[in-house]
Amino acid sequence: MPPDSSTPKVEARSPSDATPEALSVANISTLIGRVAKQDRAAFAKLYKATAPKLLGVVLRILKERSWADDVIQEAYLKVWQRASLFDAGKASPITWLVSIARNKAIDELRKHPAGRTSTDDAMDERVARQPTTQDQMEDQQEVSKLNQCIDQLAKERQDMVRLAYLSGWSREELARQYQQPVNTMKTWLRRALQDIKGCLES
Amino acid sequence: MSEHDDLDMQIAEFVLGTLPADERRALNARRLLDPAVDARVQQWEERLAGMADDVAPVQPGPELFAEIERVLDQQAAQSTQPDNTASVVTLRRQLNLWRWSTALASAAALVLVAVLTLQPASAPESFVAVFQHDDQQPAFLLTVDLQNRQLNIRPVTAEPQPGKSYQLWIKSDELGPNPQSVGVLGDQMQLDKGALKQYDPALLREATFGISVEPPGGSPTGQPTGPAIHGYLYPAGDGPSHGI
Numbered sequence: 001m002p003p004d005s006s007t008p009k010v011e012a013r014s015p016s017d018a019t020p021e022a023l024s025v026a027n028i029s030t031l032i033g034r035v036a037k038q039d040r041a042a043f044a045k046l047y048k049a050t051a052p053k054l055l056g057v058v059l060r061i062l063k064e065r066s067w068a069d070d071v072i073q074e075a076y077l078k079v080w081q082r083a084s085l086f087d088a089g090k091a092s093p094i095t096w097l098v099s100i101a102r103n104k105a106i107d108e109l110r111k112h113p114a115g116r117t118s119t120d121d122a123m124d125e126r127v128a129r130q131p132t133t134q135d136q137m138e139d140q141q142e143v144s145k146l147n148q149c150i151d152q153l154a155k156e157r158q159d160m161v162r163l164a165y166l167s168g169w170s171r172e173e174l175a176r177q178y179q180q181p182v183n184t185m186k187t188w189l190r191r192a193l194q195d196i197k198g199c200l201e202s
Numbered sequence: 203m204s205e206h207d208d209l210d211m212q213i214a215e216f217v218l219g220t221l222p223a224d225e226r227r228a229l230n231a232r233r234l235l236d237p238a239v240d241a242r243v244q245q246w247e248e249r250l251a252g253m254a255d256d257v258a259p260v261q262p263g264p265e266l267f268a269e270i271e272r273v274l275d276q277q278a279a280q281s282t283q284p285d286n287t288a289s290v291v292t293l294r295r296q297l298n299l300w301r302w303s304t305a306l307a308s309a310a311a312l313v314l315v316a317v318l319t320l321q322p323a324s325a326p327e328s329f330v331a332v333f334q335h336d337d338q339q340p341a342f343l344l345t346v347d348l349q350n351r352q353l354n355i356r357p358v359t360a361e362p363q364p365g366k367s368y369q370l371w372i373k374s375d376e377l378g379p380n381p382q383s384v385g386v387l388g389d390q391m392q393l394d395k396g397a398l399k400q401y402d403p404a405l406l407r408e409a410t411f412g413i414s415v416e417p418p419g420g421s422p423t424g425q426p427t428g429p430a431i432h433g434y435l436y437p438a439g440d441g442p443s444h445g446i
Contacts, residue, residue, distance in 0.1 A: 052262065053257075055259070057257050060257055076270050077273060077274070091247065092248065095244075102219075102254070106226075146249070146253065147253075165218055166253060166257065186220075189215060189220055190215065193214040193215065200249055
């Protein structure tokens with residue numbers, strides 16, 4: 001955990017003076033609730049506060065800026081359509097938003113596997129696990145716990161999980177990288193996920 | 203490994219992103235149909251979300267939001283016009299999950315249903331449902347004329363499946379907790395136009411419809427054995443901004 005991760009989260013600012021990055025979970029939830037009522041001003045605020053995060057995630061998977069832009073566009077149109085389905089009791093608002101964009105990005109990548117020019121650079125990114133302090137919208141404790149759990153996996157499996165999640169690597173790509181049969185990769189990934197789940201619940 | 207565990211791992215891989223494309227598509231559809239599956243997807247999304255915290259934000263270009271707003275404006279304008287296939291998209295958010303009360307067989311192919319208003323305000327008694335195989339392709343079009351209680355169903359991209367029958371269902375609180383069969387589509391993918399005659403127009407207006415893929419001749423249990431998505435029929439002219 002980074003030394004300054006105990007910085008209190010910014011809460012209860014009024015929307016007018018909140019900088020986008022500082023919007024709290026509660027504020028994002030409120031904005032989604034307003035978007036569900038077709039509030040375009042709230043939609044613009046939500047976009048401003050969250051699009052850089054979503055674009056970062058999507059761009060890391062797709063690598064191509066214009067492709068990522070298209071996915072972001074579709075993701076926010078989906079957010080507009082599905083805002084009423086958001087349930088703050090089931091999902092954190094940022095996770096819900098990121099998942100819509102990430103899901104779309106991976107759908108795209110599976111549809112057009114050749115659209116991404118290279119997977120080599122993703123290898124370089126895999127260890128770029130700098131705990132962030134800039135993102136105050138997430139629960140740092142959860143992050144830390146997840147990273148602790150991933151760190152308990154064998155090194156190769158840590159990398160596999162992160163390459164898959166962060167860079168969108170498929171089973172086949174991982175199998176090639178680690179010179180294993182695809183089915184072995186499936187088994188390893190599932191064991192890793194099972195271990196993560198068990199560790200998070202412990 | 204039990205089926206439950208296997209599904210959980212399938213969902214976990216779906217969220218991780220490594221689930222193969224065909225299984226991924228099926229799960230994408232299934233989570234729309236099955237709130238329990240959707241809840242588990244969300245649980246896995248929460249579990250793994252922390253990994254995305256490591257990703258540095260990237261500022262989008264100023265034109266991107268302008269483009270999104272342009273599309274929304276366009277959709278809003280179109281939604282007030284008749285004969286508007288684009289509202290399939292905008293109406294998707296109005297879908298409710300059809301919580302089939304029966305246990306679902308997973309083998310049945312998915313047929314999703316969206317319902318949209320296609321008629322101008324001058325024809326308030328006519329409704330159209332679009333039944334979709336996936337997010338993009340309409341599988342069936344169902345037109346319901348409430349006044350005469352006539353239905354017309356025609357396949358768009360749906361094709362006869364060897365050894366399978368398509369079955370149309372109606373669900374309404376007044377009819378009890380379970381969907382009722384409207385009829386099994388014939389070899390020409392047709393259904394008796396009067397199949398809805400027994401239902402009151404007011405009931406039809408509130409009812410939801412679904413299509414499932416069943417063994418030849420229809421479901422052996424009297425209940426759908428395949429999952430479906432449903433939508434309410436919307437009064438004509440209300441447009442997609444009219445919420446449920």
